[in-house]
Amino acid sequence: MSKNRPTLFTCLSPALLHLYDVNNAVVVIIDVLRATSTIATALYNGAKCVVPVDTVPRCIELGITLDGITAGERDGKVAEGLSYGNSPFEYPETFIANRTLVLTTTNGTKLLHMALAQGKCEIITGAFLNLSAVCDYLVAQGKPVILGCAAWKDRINMEDTLFAGAVADRIQEHFHINCDSTHIAMTLYNQAKNDIFEFMKKNDASHYHRLMNYGLEKDIRHCLTPDLADVLPVYRDEALWRL
Amino acid sequence: MSKNRPTLFTCLSPALLHLYDVNNAVVVIIDVLRATSTIATALYNGAKCVVPVDTVPRCIELGITLDGITAGERDGKVAEGLSYGNSPFEYPETFIANRTLVLTTTNGTKLLHMALAQGKCEIITGAFLNLSAVCDYLVAQGKPVILGCAAWKDRINMEDTLFAGAVADRIQEHFHINCDSTHIAMTLYNQAKNDIFEFMKKNDASHYHRLMNYGLEKDIRHCLTPDLADVLPVYRDEALWRL
Numbered sequence: 001m002s003k004n005r006p007t008l009f010t011c012l013s014p015a016l017l018h019l020y021d022v023n024n025a026v027v028v029i030i031d032v033l034r035a036t037s038t039i040a041t042a043l044y045n046g047a048k049c050v051v052p053v054d055t056v057p058r059c060i061e062l063g064i065t066l067d068g069i070t071a072g073e074r075d076g077k078v079a080e081g082l083s084y085g086n087s088p089f090e091y092p093e094t095f096i097a098n099r100t101l102v103l104t105t106t107n108g109t110k111l112l113h114m115a116l117a118q119g120k121c122e123i124i125t126g127a128f129l130n131l132s133a134v135c136d137y138l139v140a141q142g143k144p145v146i147l148g149c150a151a152w153k154d155r156i157n158m159e160d161t162l163f164a165g166a167v168a169d170r171i172q173e174h175f176h177i178n179c180d181s182t183h184i185a186m187t188l189y190n191q192a193k194n195d196i197f198e199f200m201k202k203n204d205a206s207h208y209h210r211l212m213n214y215g216l217e218k219d220i221r222h223c224l225t226p227d228l229a230d231v232l233p234v235y236r237d238e239a240l241w242r243l
Numbered sequence: 244m245s246k247n248r249p250t251l252f253t254c255l256s257p258a259l260l261h262l263y264d265v266n267n268a269v270v271v272i273i274d275v276l277r278a279t280s281t282i283a284t285a286l287y288n289g290a291k292c293v294v295p296v297d298t299v300p301r302c303i304e305l306g307i308t309l310d311g312i313t314a315g316e317r318d319g320k321v322a323e324g325l326s327y328g329n330s331p332f333e334y335p336e337t338f339i340a341n342r343t344l345v346l347t348t349t350n351g352t353k354l355l356h357m358a359l360a361q362g363k364c365e366i367i368t369g370a371f372l373n374l375s376a377v378c379d380y381l382v383a384q385g386k387p388v389i390l391g392c393a394a395w396k397d398r399i400n401m402e403d404t405l406f407a408g409a410v411a412d413r414i415q416e417h418f419h420i421n422c423d424s425t426h427i428a429m430t431l432y433n434q435a436k437n438d439i440f441e442f443m444k445k446n447d448a449s450h451y452h453r454l455m456n457y458g459l460e461k462d463i464r465h466c467l468t469p470d471l472a473d474v475l476p477v478y479r480d481e482a483l484w485r486l
Contacts, residue, residue, distance in 0.1 A: 012255070012399060013259060015258055015259055015262075016256060016258055016259070016397065016398075016399075019258075019396075019397055019398055153262075154259065154262055155259075155262055155422075155423070155424070156255060156259075156423055156424045156427070157423045158423040158426060158427060161423070161427060177447065178447070178449055178452075179398075179449070180398070180399055180400045180401040180404070180448055180449050181398070181399045183401060183446040183447055183448065184399070184401060184404060184427065184431055186446075187430075187431055187434055187446060188427055188430055188431065191430055191434060203426040203429075203430060204420065204421070204426055205423055205426065206421055206422070206423050209421075
């Protein structure tokens with residue numbers, strides 16, 4: 001019975017993506033702190049679309065071509081030549097509505113392009129801010145799912161793993177799960193779910209420390225809260241659009 | 244203060260090993276079901292040494308050269324051309340004392356050779372059966388540690404992650420740990436430690452199912468029990484020796 005359900009796998013690092021068959025699958029790009037949180041927020045607040053790019057020069061170039069807002073950080077500061085940062089709080093409706101956001105995201109964009117190069121798949125992005133929209137879509141599609149954690153320079157991180165666990169935990173009955181990474185992620189999420197911020201703090205999550213050092217506690221707390229920007233970003237024509 | 248302690252990292256798949264600096268480190272090769280469990284058992288029961296090799300032909304060749312016992316499985320059966328399997332129970336003292344065991348282990352041997360190729364490191368092997376010996380050695384050495392999970396064809400697995408978590412949990416105060424994989428593994432272990440077999444069963448661990456299908460419940464239970472063969476296998480001159 002369960003064998004007839006579509007499969008669900010969790011890929012905890014881009015360096016493991018080659019192990020999974022992305023063909024005909026929905027690949028969820030997960031970069032909780034903070035790229036996919038900011039993408040959800042910008043689209044929720046009415047952005048026309050979000051164009052993810054991997055380098056600052058490409059961001060500047062497309063910002064001009066598309067008359068878009070250029071955004072991205074390096075080491076916690078707005079990258080030289082760009083106008084805005086990676087924080088969801090920078091993109092309220094009054095600012096972002098009907099505009100195009102060109103966003104540099106090293107880890108997330110890399111994973112997205114890897115998935116597209118690896119096979120014919122559909123790409124969406126996920127974060128706690130749009131948890132329900134992601135889950136509802138995956139169940140409705142009924143296709144194989146790969147939860148793809150963007151990680152940090154290929155190193156597995158806690159918040160992306162936690163989000164993969166949150167999704168898998170919510171939709172597990174609709175899928176066939178023969179994947180230890182998924183079960184590990186679900187166990188982690190179930191330990192953390194009552195207070196994810198405290199869990200990240202208590203367990204010395206590397207990005208908790210990195211962002212706290214930049215004074216970004218408010219960003220972390222926001223990005224770990226479910227459904228505050230509950231839209232579904234889907235990737236088409238080199239940009240993410242609200243479904 | 245904690246910055247002066249040696250670092251400890253957990254590498255959850257051989258495909259991630261390149262992210263870690265193995266130079267001057269002790270690399271613990273972990274393949275709980277069942278290669279490193281069998282290695283600990285054979286040495287505990289008096290084997291002269293264990294020679295890990297990656298292919299069946301190489302195993303046969305070295306078995307002749309070294310007058311050794313050839314062992315290895317493929318799909319749960321003794322591989323064609325070899326004499327014994329991967330079960331710790333096949334190597335009691337009456338059989339293995341003073342003999343050389345030539346063991347094919349796909350995942351563990353691959354990881355071992357990758358680590359050696361990547362830098363000047365010391366290699367030991369670990370499993371629940373020799374948990375205390377591994378922990379005591381790592382603390383005594385005071386060198387950087389990489390807990391290297393052999394995984395399954397590069398896919399992260401639960402039992403190797405659990406063992407990494409058990410080691411890290413026991414020795415964490417002696418090391419500086421800035422590694423989310425390690426914290427994930429420790430969380431998992433702390434959830435599982437009261438009954439690791441039940442945890443593996445409840446969470447659908449892939450190797451639990453694979454080995455149960457081969458009728459190997461006794462092997463699984465044995466391999467998840469701490470300190471039943473508490474020796475330290477160290478790799479020197481292409482073999483593992485009891486320290």
